[in-house]
Amino acid sequence: MHIEVRLFATLRKGRFKRETFEYESSTPAHILSQLNIPHEDVAILLVNGRDGSFDQPLNDGDTVSIFPPVGGG
Amino acid sequence: MKGYVGKILRVNLTDLTYNVEALDLELAQKFIGGRGLGTKLFRDEVSPEVDALSPENKLMVVTGPLTGTPTPTGGRYMVVTKSPLSGTIASSNSGGYWGAELKFAGYDVIILEGKAEKPTYINIEDDKVEFRDAGHVWGKVVSETSDILMKEIPEKARVMTIGPAGENLSMIAAIMNEKDRAAGRSGVGAVMGSKNLKAITVKGSSKPEVADEEALKAVFKDCLAKIKENGVTGQGLPTYGTAVLVNIINENGAFPTNNFQESYFDLAEEISGETMEEKFLIKRTACFRCPIACGRHVRIGDGEGGGPEYETIWAFGSDCGISDLDQIIKANHMCNEVGIDTISAGATLAAAMELYQRGYVKDEELEGLTLKWGDAESIVEWMRKLGRAEGFGKKLAMGSYRLADSYGVADLSMSVKKLEIPAYDPRGIQGQGLQYATSNRGGCHVRGYLISPEILALPEKLDRFELDGKALWAKIFQDLTASIDSLGLCLFTSFALGAKEYADLVNAVCGTSHDADSVLEAGERIWNIERQFNLEAGVSPAEDKLPKRLLEEPIPEGPSKGWVHKLSDLLPEYYELRGWTKEGLPTKERLEKLGL
Numbered sequence: 001m002h003i004e005v006r007l008f009a010t011l012r013k014g015r016f017k018r019e020t021f022e023y024e025s026s027t028p029a030h031i032l033s034q035l036n037i038p039h040e041d042v043a044i045l046l047v048n049g050r051d052g053s054f055d056q057p058l059n060d061g062d063t064v065s066i067f068p069p070v071g072g073g
Numbered sequence: 074m075k076g077y078v079g080k081i082l083r084v085n086l087t088d089l090t091y092n093v094e095a096l097d098l099e100l101a102q103k104f105i106g107g108r109g110l111g112t113k114l115f116r117d118e119v120s121p122e123v124d125a126l127s128p129e130n131k132l133m134v135v136t137g138p139l140t141g142t143p144t145p146t147g148g149r150y151m152v153v154t155k156s157p158l159s160g161t162i163a164s165s166n167s168g169g170y171w172g173a174e175l176k177f178a179g180y181d182v183i184i185l186e187g188k189a190e191k192p193t194y195i196n197i198e199d200d201k202v203e204f205r206d207a208g209h210v211w212g213k214v215v216s217e218t219s220d221i222l223m224k225e226i227p228e229k230a231r232v233m234t235i236g237p238a239g240e241n242l243s244m245i246a247a248i249m250n251e252k253d254r255a256a257g258r259s260g261v262g263a264v265m266g267s268k269n270l271k272a273i274t275v276k277g278s279s280k281p282e283v284a285d286e287e288a289l290k291a292v293f294k295d296c297l298a299k300i301k302e303n304g305v306t307g308q309g310l311p312t313y314g315t316a317v318l319v320n321i322i323n324e325n326g327a328f329p330t331n332n333f334q335e336s337y338f339d340l341a342e343e344i345s346g347e348t349m350e351e352k353f354l355i356k357r358t359a360c361f362r363c364p365i366a367c368g369r370h371v372r373i374g375d376g377e378g379g380g381p382e383y384e385t386i387w388a389f390g391s392d393c394g395i396s397d398l399d400q401i402i403k404a405n406h407m408c409n410e411v412g413i414d415t416i417s418a419g420a421t422l423a424a425a426m427e428l429y430q431r432g433y434v435k436d437e438e439l440e441g442l443t444l445k446w447g448d449a450e451s452i453v454e455w456m457r458k459l460g461r462a463e464g465f466g467k468k469l470a471m472g473s474y475r476l477a478d479s480y481g482v483a484d485l486s487m488s489v490k491k492l493e494i495p496a497y498d499p500r501g502i503q504g505q506g507l508q509y510a511t512s513n514r515g516g517c518h519v520r521g522y523l524i525s526p527e528i529l530a531l532p533e534k535l536d537r538f539e540l541d542g543k544a545l546w547a548k549i550f551q552d553l554t555a556s557i558d559s560l561g562l563c564l565f566t567s568f569a570l571g572a573k574e575y576a577d578l579v580n581a582v583c584g585t586s587h588d589a590d591s592v593l594e595a596g597e598r599i600w601n602i603e604r605q606f607n608l609e610a611g612v613s614p615a616e617d618k619l620p621k622r623l624l625e626e627p628i629p630e631g632p633s634k635g636w637v638h639k640l641s642d643l644l645p646e647y648y649e650l651r652g653w654t655k656e657g658l659p660t661k662e663r664l665e666k667l668g669l
Binding site: 011043068 | 201305306310312313314315316317318321324325326342367382519524528529530531534536568601629633
């Protein structure tokens with residue numbers, strides 16, 4: 001299956017903005033481990049634009065968006 | 074009591090006279106300062122029915138007890154008046170250095186009354202207060218005005234001024250200081266313009282006294298550590314500024330596009346904080362005593378200057394269907410030059426584009442410019458015309474509500490109480506929508522920033538579509554914000570600090586005995602007195618609403634697809650938590666409990 005991974009802000013440094021990966025099966029935790037991103041660096045995790053969890057099984061075509069702590073207003 | 078100077082400078086512009094009065098410190102303590110104290114003074118002195126642009130309206134410039142003190146971000150001031158745009162109480166906040174300088178000159182508050190016969194500016198140097206002719210800077214933009222006045226006043230004095238938009242009584246005119254800091258919202262610049270007051274320059278030489286220097290050092294250290302350790306205030310805001318929100322709000326499908334007809338913008342990356350950092354950022358800038366430094370100094374065409382905030386990028390960006398960050402930065406700069414609120418200006422332009430899309434506005438009105446979605450080439454010129462009240466720009470200058478209403482379709486204005494709603498679609502962020510509907514100055518995000526828990530997971534993550542509990546979150550955030558706005562601190566500190574830290578700071582500076590509960594109660598008192606003023610001014614609870622589109626038209630695509638805002642499910646609980654009647658009127662019991 002194909003999963004699109006989007007990284008934002010400081011998480012992009014030394015990595016990428018947007019990539020599609022192919023997996024047999026995956027979870028956000030699996031992706032983070034593959035990208036060497038510690039869980040504590042993740043403030044917001046979205047799967048298809050909705051609040052996601054680290055251990056939720058992903059489905060073909062899902063988009064995972066990962067943010068460090070960010071704010072504004 | 075320390076922290077306060079204890080002085081009000083009362084200025085009569087009609088007679089060009091002034092006097093210095095003692096500040097009632099008991100009153101100051103009860104309403105803290107800034108927004109709270111200003112509203113109390115204003116309600117005591119001015120009829121709620123006053124015509125906002127008449128000489129009878131007053132313009133109050135109010136610092137907080139922490140303004141100008143060694144506290145993190147303690148440099149802010151509030152402009153309090155009746156808004157010409159919304160008819161509500163206006164309290165418009167600005168950072169930079171001007172507020173602290175006013176305190177150094179020895180004043181907590183300036184109350185401006187009447188109307189000068191001809192363009193005037195006020196120069197303040199400690200006890201010296203002078204009325205000076207402003208004929209030579211009338212009509213000039215903010216940067217040129219500031220540069221000219223700087224040559225006429227002491228070195229390192231600070232300039233607060235209006236631009237042409239304020240002179241032309243644009244309902245969305247701002248008051249600017251240090252060229253690119255703005256008391257932006259609610260049209261406060263028009264009130265200043267209506268008084269023929271172009272600028273107030275100030276230089277001071279004394280620091281406000283602090284009650285307990287040692288305690289303050291300890292509290293400061295604690296707060297600074299919390300601000301530095303917090304991911305948002307220690308890293309996110311310093312690195313990317315507020316514009317870092319572009320991608321996250323868009324990824325949630327709550328990034329209003331084409332005047333809220335959609336809420337996901339395919340080209341968001343091109344106008345994001347990450348792109349601004351990569352292509353335009355020259356350096357970070359900070360306001361008085363700010364350890365966060367979210368300000369952006371950017372490349373503007375061939376020059377450089379203050380960069381746009383998130384809400385500005387949204388307003389001229391996705392809300393107008395525009396993905397050209399270079400032009401958005403230039404439009405932001407033009408807004409600063411003519412002195413207008415970038416949120417209302419961009420949102421009004423978006424409303425004009427929808428009026429054009431639907432055939433209400435015709436090409437004949439546009440004098441060769443365009444109002445097509447995504448057309449970046451015209452936006453800078455539109456802002457110039459808006460500021461100068463030229464042609465169709467004169468219609469834009471009245472804000473989106475009066476613009477859309479003039480074509481018989483007020484529903485196309487995405488505003489609450491005639492103030493334009495900023496950059497977060499409430500259909501996808503339900504608590505924020507309740508906050509917009511109930512905000513005492515209309516469609517404003519910084520009266521209770523529920524984006525923090527609903528999107529940013531601070532202090533904890535709430536489901537953005539859930540309704541349960543949101544009324545209480547809205548009330549608590551609104552009350553805490555009212556206190557922060559009154560202390561003279563920046564709201565951004567609240568990503569890292571809570572009511573207890575604010576109590577510790579004010580206690581160390583003023584020698585008071587606040588705790589977290591009393592800070593929140595002071596905020597609730599301020600919220601209620603603002604509500605009282607609005608009711609007396611004829612702004613009824615029926616105005617606690619959202620634009621029809623947001624209640625009836627589901628978001629068509631993206632991660633928030635299918636959602637409308639469910640205001641009617643949230644409002645009764647909110648009124649109940651406030652201790653108000655079912656009709657939204659403050660009860661005698663609650664007002665008495667709050668000492669009102």
